[in-house]
Amino acid sequence: MTQCTYISKTRALSWGVWALLVLCTAPLSAQDQPPTAAEPESAAVAPTESPAAVAEPAAPADTASELAALRAEVNALKTKQEEAETAALLAEGSGETSVEEPEKLRIYGFMDFGMDKMFGGKSSGAAVVRPTTSNTFVFGNLNLYIDANPVENLRCLTEIRLTMAPHGEELQLGPPIGTSYQRQDTTTFDYASPSSQAQLRLGGLFIERAYSEYEFSKAFKLLAGLYLNPFGIWNLDHGSPTLISLMLPTFISAQMVPTRLLGVHAYGSQFIGNAEIGYAFHISNGRTPTDFDFTEDKALGARVYWAQEGDFGRFVLGASGYWGTYNDQQRALDLSSSTVRIGLLETVAYTEEVAGLDAALDVGGLRVRSEGVLRWVQYEDGKAERSLATGGGERFLPNRVEFSGYILAAYRTPFRIEPYLQAELMYNKSATLPRWAGFNAFSSPNVAALYLSVGINIELTTHTQLKTQLVWNQAWDSRFENKNTNVPLLFVRLVNSF
Amino acid sequence: MRKASLSSVSGALGILGVMVGAVLCLTPLPSSAGDSSETIVVIANKSVGATKVTRDDLRPIFQTKKDTWPDGTPAKPFNLPDSNKIRQGFDAAVLGLDPDRVARYWIDRKIRGGERPPQSAPSSAVMVKVISKTAGGVGYVEQAAVDASVKVIAKVVDGQVVAP
Numbered sequence: 296m297t298q299c300t301y302i303s304k305t306r307a308l309s310w311g312v313w314a315l316l317v318l319c320t321a322p323l324s325a326q327d328q329p330p331t332a333a334e335p336e337s338a339a340v341a342p343t344e345s346p347a348a349v350a351e352p353a354a355p356a357d358t359a360s361e362l363a364a365l366r367a368e369v370n371a372l373k374t375k376q377e378e379a380e381t382a383a384l385l386a387e388g389s390g391e392t393s394v395e396e397p398e399k400l401r402i403y404g405f406m407d408f409g410m411d412k413m414f415g416g417k418s419s420g421a422a423v424v425r426p427t428t429s430n431t432f433v434f435g436n437l438n439l440y441i442d443a444n445p446v447e448n449l450r451c452l453t454e455i456r457l458t459m460a461p462h463g464e465e466l467q468l469g470p471p472i473g474t475s476y477q478r479q480d481t482t483t484f485d486y487a488s489p490s491s492q493a494q495l496r497l498g499g500l501f502i503e504r505a506y507s508e509y510e511f512s513k514a515f516k517l518l519a520g521l522y523l524n525p526f527g528i529w530n531l532d533h534g535s536p537t538l539i540s541l542m543l544p545t546f547i548s549a550q551m552v553p554t555r556l557l558g559v560h561a562y563g564s565q566f567i568g569n570a571e572i573g574y575a576f577h578i579s580n581g582r583t584p585t586d587f588d589f590t591e592d593k594a595l596g597a598r599v600y601w602a603q604e605g606d607f608g609r610f611v612l613g614a615s616g617y618w619g620t621y622n623d624q625q626r627a628l629d630l631s632s633s634t635v636r637i638g639l640l641e642t643v644a645y646t647e648e649v650a651g652l653d654a655a656l657d658v659g660g661l662r663v664r665s666e667g668v669l670r671w672v673q674y675e676d677g678k679a680e681r682s683l684a685t686g687g688g689e690r691f692l693p694n695r696v697e698f699s700g701y702i703l704a705a706y707r708t709p710f711r712i713e714p715y716l717q718a719e720l721m722y723n724k725s726a727t728l729p730r731w732a733g734f735n736a737f738s739s740p741n742v743a744a745l746y747l748s749v750g751i752n753i754e755l756t757t758h759t760q761l762k763t764q765l766v767w768n769q770a771w772d773s774r775f776e777n778k779n780t781n782v783p784l785l786f787v788r789l790v791n792s793f
Numbered sequence: 794m795r796k797a798s799l800s801s802v803s804g805a806l807g808i809l810g811v812m813v814g815a816v817l818c819l820t821p822l823p824s825s826a827g828d829s830s831e832t833i834v835v836i837a838n839k840s841v842g843a844t845k846v847t848r849d850d851l852r853p854i855f856q857t858k859k860d861t862w863p864d865g866t867p868a869k870p871f872n873l874p875d876s877n878k879i880r881q882g883f884d885a886a887v888l889g890l891d892p893d894r895v896a897r898y899w900i901d902r903k904i905r906g907g908e909r910p911p912q913s914a915p916s917s918a919v920m921v922k923v924i925s926k927t928a929g930g931v932g933y934v935e936q937a938a939v940d941a942s943v944k945v946i947a948k949v950v951d952g953q954v955v956a957p
Contacts, residue, residue: 394871394923395913405904440903452906504906513860523906534904566859569849604852606889711893757896792900 401442404454407435407535407762409788422782426465434459435788436535438503448510454503462496503533504555514563522560525575525598526552526615527653527666536792539662539705539713540750541764545721546668546699552617552649553582556594564602571602581619582647594619600653608658617649644678647671660707662715667700698722701746711754717764719746744770760790833882833949834939834957836921838930842866846946848954851887854931857908867929870911871920879917883933886949 413428422428437457444450462481467473485493506520524530529547532538547554558579564571574597580587581594600613623643629636649670656663672695674680679691698721705715722743750764766784835851837843842864843850853859854868862868873880875892884895899910914920917938924930925942939945945957 394919395915397909397912403903440906454906513858531905532901533906537901537904564858566853571853571858605849754893754897757893757900792904 397444399444402439403442403793404437404439405534405536405790405792406437407788407790409433409435409762409786411787412785414783414785426463433788438534450508450510451506452508453505456501456503457498458501459496459498460501461499506560512563514565515561516563518560518562519558521555521557522577524552524554524556524596524617525560525562525577526596526617526649527598527613527651527668528611528655528664529666530554534792535762535788535790536760539664539703539715539752540717540748541762541786541788542746542748542766544666544699544701544719545723545744545746546651546666546670549699549721549723550582551668551670551697551699551723552615552651553594553619556581556596557586558593562598569603569605571604573600573602574598579619582621584621584623589622589624590620592620592622608656608661610657611653611655613653615649615651615653618647620644620646641678643680644675645680646673660709660713662705662707662713663703665700665702668698670697671695672697705752713752713754715748715750715752717746717748717750719748720744721746742770744768758792762786762788762790831879831882832936833879833886833933834936834945835883835931835933835947835949835954836924836939836943837932837946838924838927839942839944840866840928841868841931841944841946843946844944845956846954848887851931851947851954855887855911857911862929868931869927869929871923871927871930871932872911872913873917873920873933874913874915879933879935882952883949886952886954 409432410430411433412430413422413425439455439457441453441455442450443452461479464479466477466479467475469476481497483495483497484491485495502521504521504523506518506522508516508518510516523533529538529544530552535541542548546552556577556579558577560575560577560579562573562575564573566572577596579594579596581592583589594617596615596617596619598613598615600611602609602611621643622641625640625642627638627640629638647670649668651666651668653666654663655665672692674692674694679693681689682692699719700721701717701719703715703717705713707713720743746766746768748764748766750762752763753761755761764786766786768782768784835846841862843862850863855870855872857870860868873883875881875896881892884890884892888895888898890898902908902910914923914932917934920932920934921938921940921943924932931946933949948955948957
């Protein structure tokens, strides 16, 4: 009760102060308008120095006090004038006398276009998983960012990829894997066209991320929504303009760790001397067959890193972790009684733990990046994923440990040319296959692979790069006995950011 | 089989070589990092407690990774326009980047989803005025533009950040 009285008194007091301030400043409002950006300072100040009161003669007895009052008034006006000038400098407008105002809404993005070439090996494993072995032009990424800062410290970021998919995706091959060949066709007639034969090929929108973030401080930012998993280096570098090589590391392409998560994410960094210590912690639905989570178990993830920057350059050491469960289920209606019931059949259930280490080094023009990822998968009894078996048919995937790691070294020459070398080793019991493999997990038998790459990136302008990567892919079965792929692949992309 | 594999590899390298060679002919030379002979003065609002700062203090503030001074008070950086020679000299000394690399740096930050670069003042005169009126403000101008409304906390001489 006492506290309530205290609060009401302090509120009344603060309202009183505000009212007094408003009353005091009201008569001056006509002179408070900030000068326009183009106005010279003297012109803006001049009116404030000639109020009518200055010209009026004061009574001799009160001269000193009135003079003091007038001086105080002039000083107050000068203060207000300075505040108005500052406001004008920081206000909207891009004139030569004002500071560029941060935009509340920005739209930007990147796109890439190029060519893929697979040399020989039409009967190789690579030919099986790639849609064609012929030379082909490729429309790669077209990603749009909608980046809004409606109020200070609040940010709403959406990144959308525009894609030709799913048009052309092979849904089923002929026997023995499928019954008849099927390919996705999204062609539709353009009924709005004056021409009755006009056609459209519908593409798709893919939401890369969409979240709202509030920055309490550099050490604590909180975001909610769909975000990129802060696991290692590559998944956050993310876009073709920022990545050094073109082909994704296997731990990302094979989704050894979920690349996007729906949930809440806190992160930040703090400087201790010259060292930057950063962290991320997130809780999410985790890996799910739909956008919903079928269980109460939420996935947890964390990352810590140490970055040091100085005259030598910069290095970053980081460690990431992810723990989650995956559950898939089928729903069926039970109409046997008077009350409709929903029956649930859990078909897949497993727990996964993923750990990763990463390192980045920038010294002069040299850039080195390396990441290693280990994943443990443990199924519940009878709820393992199905997989395509060697020789046709299917099998169930076992509990397993998977590994993937890469090291990449690039050197930026002074001539805007950056050659690089990359090596990647992957050991995996469920390599990703296209949808025609016919299983929910789209998985294949055991596979181990080594990728060796050489590439050159050329910076044509600050916004345009020509990127190339020549990859030798050598794959074995899990006992490293039978090779099933040995073909070079060439990727070329013209990458623009805008 | 091995012969076929070798020929395909050499073919790939040949194509790559021709493409790279063609593009090299079109590749512009790197731009210069500005005139480093002019003394650049790092200025701060008088509310800033620090009297002298180092490159390591300034770098994270102008990378917008840090928004406080070593004493914990807020820091608000301002840049001059990209094309300004003073800006280029400051970036070379503090960030260690030439103008192209600075542009790439902020593009990369943008694509990753990182913070925005500091606000820009269009001229040294405006820079001095803004810094003098912004609590925690920090910027840089040529020596001749400095007046008593701001404090000098560092200088860039011959490409090195030194005490004022």
